[in-house]
Each structure stands twice: as C-alpha cells, then as structure tokens.
Amino acid sequence: MEEPPPRYSLLEAIGWSKEGASVKDDGRIEVDLDSSLCKTVAKLIPHSHEHPDSETAAPLPFDCDIQLNVVIQVVGSRGDVQPFIALGNELQKHGHRVRIATHGVFKSFVRDSGLEFYPIGGDPSELMAYMVKNPGLIPQMKSLRDGEIQRKRSMVAEMLRGCWHSCIDDDQESDEPFVADAIIANPPSFAHIHCAQALSIPLHLMFTMPWSSTRSFPHPLANLKYSTTEPKMANYISYSVVEWMTWQGLGDIINEWRASLDLEPIPVTEGPNLAETLKVPFTYCWSPSLMPKPSDWPSHIDVCGFFFRSVPDYSPPADLESFLRRGSRPVYIGFGSIVIDEPAAMTSMLLDAIKSLGVRAIISRGWSKLGGENACSDDQVFYLDDCPHEWLFQRVDAVVHHGGAGTTACGLRFGRSTVIIPFFGDQLFWGNMVASRGLGPKPIPYKSLYAQNLAEAIQFCLQPDAQLAALDVANQMVHEDGVSQAVASFHRNLPLDKMRCQLLPSEPAVWRFRKSSKTSLSLSKVAAGVLVEYSRIKLSDLHLHEVNPIHIQNRRWDPVTGITSSLLGTATDVLQASGDIFYRPYQELRRVPHSNYEHSDSRTSSITSLTANSVNSHEGKKDSKLKMTGSTLKGSAKSAGRMVGFWYKGMLVDMPLAVSDGLRAVPRLYGDEVKDHGNIRDWKSGATFAGKSFVHGMAEGLTDIFSQPYKGGQKEGAKGVIKGLAKGTLGTTTKVSSAALGLIAYPAHGMMKSLYTATHCKTRKHIIQARAKEGKYLVDSPKGEIHRQSILRKFEAHQRQPIDPHGSSSN
Known part of the structure; x- marks a missing residue:
C-alpha cells in the first residue's frame, strides 16, 4: 500500500502558502x-x-x-x-x-x-x-x-x-x-x-x-x-x-x-x-x-574565511596537459554534483556558446555526464572527468559553474572571474555576491539559461575590469586562513573548565566519580578505565558527566497562547492515541503470516501423513488465531491506556504549567524582564524552581503596584505614573497568580521529568557501555601504559584530600 504524502498541516491550516508565502x-x-x-x-x-x-x-x-x-x-x-x-x-x-x-x-x-x-x-x-x-x-x-x-x-x-x-x-x-x-x-x-x-x-x-x-x-x-x-x-x-x-x-x-x-x-x-x-x-x-x-x-x-585544503599533488593525464599547452588559456565550465534532467540539451547549449565566442573550454562532465558517454575532445573543447579545482583553476581564464560555496571560493582564491548558473540553495546567494563585487555578471538561473546569454556572461568575465577585480579579491583572501580561524572559534567556544579530567588534564572528562554525597571527581575514559582495572573504583560508582547539558523548554508568550497550545497538544495526543485503538490491531493483522496455517504440505502422499498434517494444520491455525487475537487486544489496550494518560497529563500537569508560564511571561510584553530560575530537570529542580518563583513572584507582585508608578513618574512624569499604575496592576495580578499556581505546576512538571528519565534509560545505558568499552580499549593502548601510574598516584592523593563540589582539590 502506497504511503500518503507528508502533511504540511500547519501551512495548509493557516493558509501560509496562499497568504504569507x-x-x-x-x-x-x-x-x-x-x-x-x-x-x-x-x-x-x-x-x-x-x-x-x-x-x-x-x-x-x-x-x-x-x-x-x-x-x-x-x-x-x-x-x-x-x-x-x-x-x-x-x-x-x-x-x-x-x-x-x-x-x-x-x-x-x-x-x-x-x-x-x-x-x-x-x-x-x-x-x-x-x-x-x-x-x-x-x-x-x-x-x-x-x-x-x-x-x-x-x-x-x-x-x-x-x-x-x-x-x-x-x-x-x-x-x-x-x-x-x-x-x-x-x-x-x-x-x-x-x-x-x-x-x-x-x-x-x-x-x-x-x-x-x-x-x-x-x-x-x-x-x-x-x-x-x-x-x-x-x-x-x-x-x-x-x-x-x-x-x-x-x-x-x-x-x-x-x-x-x-x-x-x-x-x-x-x-x-x-x-x-x-x-x-x-x-x-x-x-x-x-x-x-x-x-x-x-x-x-x-x-572566519573560506576553508581551503592544501593544493593536492596532482599529475595531469597526458591529453589534458597537451590540451592546455597547445592553445590559449581555456574557460572552465562545470556543474559538479548537480544532476541535470537533460544533459544532452545542456551540452549542446554550452557548445553553441563556446563556438559563438571562439574561445577554448574545458567542460567537466560531472555527475550529469555532460557530453555523453562517447564525448570526444578536440582543439577547442576538452571533456574532463575528474581534476582538483585547486590545480586546474590556476590554468584557466574564467570559471562557469553552479555556484557551490566551495567551487566559488576556489575560483576567487586564484583570482578567476566567475559566471554562476544557480540551481538551488545558496547558489543564487553566491551569484549575487560575485556580481555585487564586479567579479562576474549577474547570475543566470539554469531555467533561464540559453546559448546567447551564456556567451554574453563569459564575454563579461574575459574583460580586463572583471579579471582585475577578481585578482584584487584574491590578494585580500591570501592573508586569510579560514581553517585555522575556524579551529580557534571551535576551541574558544568549548566549556574547557568543565571538560578537563582532574587526573589526566589532557583528556576530556566523561565520568563523575562521587566520593560522597557532596563531592565528586571528573574522570576521563582512560582514567576511569585504569581505576576500574586496578579495583580502585567500581563501574557502578561512575555517573555520566554532563559537559554541556541541553534543555529545551516550551516557552510561553502569555496565558492565552499558553492555554491554547497546551489544549491543542493534549487534543492531538489524545486523538492520535484513540485512533491507534483501531489502527494498531489492523497493523497486527497485517503482520500475521496467514500462509502458515492456510495451506498444508501438498508434497505428502500417504493418507497417514495427510491426516497428521491436517491435524497439525488445524492446531497451528488455532494457535495463530489465538496469538493474533491476543496481539490485537494488547495493541488496543496499550493505545487506550496512552489515551487516558495523555488526558490526565494534559489536564493535571501541562495545563497548569502553561498557565503559570504564560502568567510569568506577561511582564515581558510591556518591557520588563522575567527572572530566570534555571531549568527543570527532575523533581528536585522542579521544587526549587517553584520555591524561587513563589518568593520572587509574591515579592514583586505585591510591590509592583507602588514601584511601577514611581519608576514611570521618574521617566515621563504624570503620563508615566498612569502607565506605571497600569503595569503595576497587571503585574500584581499575573505575578501573584503565577507564584501561587507554580507551587503546584512546577513540582508536578519536575516529577514528570523524573518519571520520564526513569522509564526511558535505554540510550543512557548504551552510552555508558560505549564509554566503558572505549575506556577499556584505551587502558591497553600506549596512552594507558604511559599514564597508568600517574593516574593511580593522583587518585590516591585526591582520596587523601578533601574535594570541593566543583571538582578541584582544596589545595
């Protein structure tokens, strides 16, 4: 059965493609x-x-x-x-x-x-x-x-x-x-x-x-x-x-x-x-x-600049070297990885443009196989299968291509004026960039390309002004080192203070060894592997070290949109689960191989064997039906349970949370800041969040009715007092309400987070196993041999010294 096309439901529902875009x-x-x-x-x-x-x-x-x-x-x-x-x-x-x-x-x-x-x-x-x-x-x-x-x-x-x-x-x-x-x-x-x-x-x-x-x-x-x-x-x-x-x-x-x-x-x-x-x-x-x-x-x-690799050590084939030697410098034309619907028509168009100008050209066959399987080169046109652009672009007069960032960068690196024929993506962007600097003509979308405008574009690139502009940009780029600058950017944004192993500083910490309820030690894979091997610690003592925890919050803009989105999300989950009550049994029915019990073995010839097979077939058919019935009932029951669970979660957790978050966000609508109380990861952080939200919400809510008119009066006089009074009244209502409701909503949300973590731990266990496996491998590697004694010695020293909760020794 053919699957239906994807649903662009939101786009269709709001009329995006008709009204907005x-x-x-x-x-x-x-x-x-x-x-x-x-x-x-x-x-x-x-x-x-x-x-x-x-x-x-x-x-x-x-x-x-x-x-x-x-x-x-x-x-x-x-x-x-x-x-x-x-x-x-x-x-x-x-x-x-x-x-x-x-x-x-x-x-x-x-x-x-x-x-x-x-x-x-x-x-x-x-x-x-x-x-x-x-x-x-x-x-x-x-x-x-x-x-x-x-x-x-x-x-x-x-x-x-x-x-x-x-x-x-x-x-x-x-x-x-x-x-x-x-x-x-x-x-x-x-x-x-x-x-x-x-x-x-x-x-x-x-x-x-x-x-x-x-x-x-x-x-x-x-x-x-x-x-x-x-x-x-x-x-x-x-x-x-x-x-x-x-x-x-x-x-x-x-x-x-x-x-x-x-x-x-x-x-x-x-x-x-x-x-x-x-x-x-x-x-x-x-x-x-x-x-x-x-x-x-x-x-x-x-x-940072373009990422250039070193010019590869390349020896051209004899026919390419001969073509380059026996005439003027050619124009390069190629579309790289682009797959064109009609490569023969494109080849014909390219040849017409080349001949009308009387220039020599190298046509890269690319993934579209321009020129066909039996393309023959001559003194004017050479069909190229593969060649590093870094080598080739130093030997041509201009380049014509699709506008991929890498190809564009390579052409500019060697001071070559450029014609860009964009197909999709960022190619038009690069075409406009090249044209804005006078390095080539305006880009020609491939659907608008024909021999005459291509010839005119190539002619533009062969003019002295375009070639001088390209050389000028190349002279500026020669002082840039995009790759090394990108590595510096990568290093600068790393949280190095949290990544370092305390026993082996050159290795990243991936484990936390808890010495007590208040202290811990950051360990790398090899350090932990050595300590486990020498029975200084147990693998069960290790916990995954979260170097860069990512928390994705469902932010609310106001209570109205908060309630609406919460209701919509709950309704969607409930409807999907209710639909599965009937769809899952259908799936189970499709999985059952009916042929297992509908046909007996036709190859048996004796009556005794046939009778036995008939009995076995009947029993097998009965067992299969029982299994099928059990599977369908199980699928329906699971979907019904999910439907009830979604409903209760939506009404008892998601809805109060959406209202509380929406009320907390209201001051942002009139320019005030909303305090950040951290992320809710489990029931503990949920309770902490609720406590902070209650204290700050009540304190600010009860004082806003006085502080906002005063601040407004300081800035705008009587007009500001009126504005401040409105802000204070709204702030008191929303902040106090959010603070009170948050005492229920945030701990409940935290408990749901804890429950989810406890019931969804397969990936976490997989990560633990993979890191333990790499640690064991590293222990037996030269790195483990070199650092083995140092790791043991430093660990013993740390055991004798108190360690603060942030992972550094008291000394």
Whole structure:
C-alpha cells in the first residue's frame, strides 16, 4: 500500500502558502510581510539588536590542550564535504581524533585524506536530482505524485539514525571504539542538536551561507515582498519564515527519531529556531573581505574565511596537459554534483556558446555526464572527468559553474572571474555576491539559461575590469586562513573548565566519580578505565558527566497562547492515541503470516501423513488465531491506556504549567524582564524552581503596584505614573497568580521529568557501555601504559584530600 504524502498541516491550516508565502520557480520563498499572517508572526519574534561586544574580527588563536574525539556531520555534495576535510586535517594537528560522518559515496575521499569515516546513509546524487526538480522547501505536485518526497523523507530518517551511530559506534575498519566528545556539523545534517543533547556534549555549527537571523540582509532562500514593514525587520523575519517552513516538512520525522533516543518531543513552537534559542556557536566559512560579520550577530557567531585544503599533488593525464599547452588559456565550465534532467540539451547549449565566442573550454562532465558517454575532445573543447579545482583553476581564464560555496571560493582564491548558473540553495546567494563585487555578471538561473546569454556572461568575465577585480579579491583572501580561524572559534567556544579530567588534564572528562554525597571527581575514559582495572573504583560508582547539558523548554508568550497550545497538544495526543485503538490491531493483522496455517504440505502422499498434517494444520491455525487475537487486544489496550494518560497529563500537569508560564511571561510584553530560575530537570529542580518563583513572584507582585508608578513618574512624569499604575496592576495580578499556581505546576512538571528519565534509560545505558568499552580499549593502548601510574598516584592523593563540589582539590 502506497504511503500518503507528508502533511504540511500547519501551512495548509493557516493558509501560509496562499497568504504569507509562496515558492517561486527558482526555489526561493516569496514572503509577503504585509500579510496579516506575517504581521502576527512578527509580533512573536524578539526584535534583534546590536551587540556592541560582538567580535567582528576573526577569532584570535586559542589554545586547547585537551584531546577530543570530534565527529563532523556533513550532508550534501562533494563540495559540501571538502571544506570539512580541510577542517578535520587542521583539528588533527591539535591532537584531536577526527571522524567525518557523511554519505557512503565519499568514503575514499575522506579516508585518503587521513581521516576516519562513518557512513550515515543517504544518496547525494538522488538528493541533488531532487533539489534540481524541487529547489524550494515545498515540493512540486509531480514529485508528490511520483513518491519522491516520501523517499526524501525516508532518506532523512536514515541519515538521522546514521548521524547518531556516528557518535558512538566503533570504527568500521579498525574496530577501534569511539564515543564523541564534541560535534561539528552543517545545519542540513539536522541530527546535530539532538545527538549533542543525548550525549550532553558541546556542539558547533559551521556553514557556507547565512543561517542566523540578522537585520543586515534577508535569508538567502527568501525573496521579500513588503511595503509597510521596516526593511531591517523584514530581513530579520525572513530567517524565521524559512526555518518554520523547513520544520513543517521534517518536524515529525525528527521527533519520531528523538523518541528512539529517549528524548522528549520538541514543541512545534520551539523546533524552527532551536539553534538560536540555545545560542549554539556558529562559524561561517566565507571571506570577511567579501561579506563582513553583521553587527547584530553575537560573539558566539564568527565569520572566519573560506576553508581551503592544501593544493593536492596532482599529475595531469597526458591529453589534458597537451590540451592546455597547445592553445590559449581555456574557460572552465562545470556543474559538479548537480544532476541535470537533460544533459544532452545542456551540452549542446554550452557548445553553441563556446563556438559563438571562439574561445577554448574545458567542460567537466560531472555527475550529469555532460557530453555523453562517447564525448570526444578536440582543439577547442576538452571533456574532463575528474581534476582538483585547486590545480586546474590556476590554468584557466574564467570559471562557469553552479555556484557551490566551495567551487566559488576556489575560483576567487586564484583570482578567476566567475559566471554562476544557480540551481538551488545558496547558489543564487553566491551569484549575487560575485556580481555585487564586479567579479562576474549577474547570475543566470539554469531555467533561464540559453546559448546567447551564456556567451554574453563569459564575454563579461574575459574583460580586463572583471579579471582585475577578481585578482584584487584574491590578494585580500591570501592573508586569510579560514581553517585555522575556524579551529580557534571551535576551541574558544568549548566549556574547557568543565571538560578537563582532574587526573589526566589532557583528556576530556566523561565520568563523575562521587566520593560522597557532596563531592565528586571528573574522570576521563582512560582514567576511569585504569581505576576500574586496578579495583580502585567500581563501574557502578561512575555517573555520566554532563559537559554541556541541553534543555529545551516550551516557552510561553502569555496565558492565552499558553492555554491554547497546551489544549491543542493534549487534543492531538489524545486523538492520535484513540485512533491507534483501531489502527494498531489492523497493523497486527497485517503482520500475521496467514500462509502458515492456510495451506498444508501438498508434497505428502500417504493418507497417514495427510491426516497428521491436517491435524497439525488445524492446531497451528488455532494457535495463530489465538496469538493474533491476543496481539490485537494488547495493541488496543496499550493505545487506550496512552489515551487516558495523555488526558490526565494534559489536564493535571501541562495545563497548569502553561498557565503559570504564560502568567510569568506577561511582564515581558510591556518591557520588563522575567527572572530566570534555571531549568527543570527532575523533581528536585522542579521544587526549587517553584520555591524561587513563589518568593520572587509574591515579592514583586505585591510591590509592583507602588514601584511601577514611581519608576514611570521618574521617566515621563504624570503620563508615566498612569502607565506605571497600569503595569503595576497587571503585574500584581499575573505575578501573584503565577507564584501561587507554580507551587503546584512546577513540582508536578519536575516529577514528570523524573518519571520520564526513569522509564526511558535505554540510550543512557548504551552510552555508558560505549564509554566503558572505549575506556577499556584505551587502558591497553600506549596512552594507558604511559599514564597508568600517574593516574593511580593522583587518585590516591585526591582520596587523601578533601574535594570541593566543583571538582578541584582544596589545595
């Protein structure tokens, strides 16, 4: 039975695609910010502001003497993977063990670079072909009918699972155990935050195009339409619009996968902007000489420069070397990993443009196999199968390509003027960037490409002005070292004070050894392994050390939206569970192999055997029916239990919590700050939160009626007194109510957290086993032999000295 297409329910229900946003042919989202929908969304997005302390210069060198297991998760084409190989090699120079987790087709590419490799699944060629057909975030109807969108969603689910296994599975070639101590990822890998949350380890995002909200320019995938919205605010809103639309297509897949990691589902209001809410460090790998860091990006966001690898030692084949020698410098034309629907038509168009100009050209066949299987080179055109761009671009006059960040960077690195033919994603962004600096003509979307405008674009690049502009940018970029600056950014954002093992300072702490109820010791895998081996401690004495705990809160804006979202969430859960009362039995019926009891063995010939088989068949059929009945009843009962559980949880826990949080948030609507009482992780922190909320809420609520008019009068006189009186009255009502209701809501929420943790511990046990396995492996390695006696000696010294709760000795 064919599965139905995914439900873009929220988009359809609110009329997003009709009123607020629509997808153009080039895949960009046309956002109408004058629509009532977008105006409503704008009110829910915090206004951006300048960051005076934001560092606009490249990060200074930062020393990190802790040797980490770093997994780099990358989804995309070869051009997306290549910069991270350069990054991985640079990280290795600092003593880190680096694993690249990406598509299986890039295994040799990664391994040949001296890096570990882990396949996460997914077919990049299929992904590229899909993106050419559906360059936007919402697929075309033809793709829905052909089932392509369902295949893409299945691929995303596969890659999510692969990314998690890349964090904790052994190396597939050497069987060497590996558990990640930190994650670096590009945003389209999607699994990054969730893997980091499960492991409680640091995460750092890196990307080639803007993905963080700014007032300086709109999201590269958004085409803004507005008349009344302030332009800078319009730019800022565009990032949330794109994130919301992405989450609508993938949120259900991500939450289903999170459940397999024992992580709670992410609320629909929090999923789209999770990275910004959690202030995940971000490094952008483009040249600041092309586009400086916006002033409203905070200090945990850096612009470091392009990631270049060293020019490879390459010996060209004889025919390529001969072609380059026997004429003028050619123009390079290639579309890399792009999979084009009609490569023959594209080849014909390229040849027409080349011949009309009379220039020589190198056409890279790429994944589309331009030129066909039997393409023949001549004195004017050479068909190229594979060649490092770093070597080739030094020997051409100009470059024509799809606008991938890596290819664009390489062309500019060697001072080559550029024609960009964008297909999807950030390619139009790079095309506009190149054109704005006079390094090439305006980008030509591939659907608008024909021989004449391509010839004109190439002619533009061969003019002296364009070539001088490209050389000027290359001279500026020569002083940048994007890879080393990115490593400095990564190191600077690590919580090194919490990561260091107290017995072996060069190793990251992953365990907490509790000496007493008030003191503990931070231990690395190898340190704990040595101590367990020598019976100084037991494995049961060790607890997972949370270096970077991630807490995802369901933030409320006010009591009305809080109650509405809580009711909607509860209703959705109850309806789904009630539907499962009937759907689960149906699933069980489909799983039962009817053939096991409907057919007897026709090969038996004797009457005795036939009779025996008939009796056995009857008994087997009876047993199968009993099992089937039991399974269906069990499925229905479980779904009924879930339905009742969702109802009671919604009414007794979620609803009071939503109201209390909504009341606490009201002062933020009129410009006051709301105190942060920490995160609720269990029943203890829930009770603590409730106590602090009650004390502060009652104290401030009872004094606001006097303090707010006084503050208002100081600022605006009589008008301010009236405003202050209104604020004070509202503050007294909401703060006192929230404080009282919170005494019930927050402890109950904490108890639910504790219950969830106690009943969802499979992943936690898996992490413990994986870390213990790596520790045992390291004990038997040269590292364990070198540090064995030092670890034992330092542990004995620590045992004789009091240790404070923060993990340092009293001395």
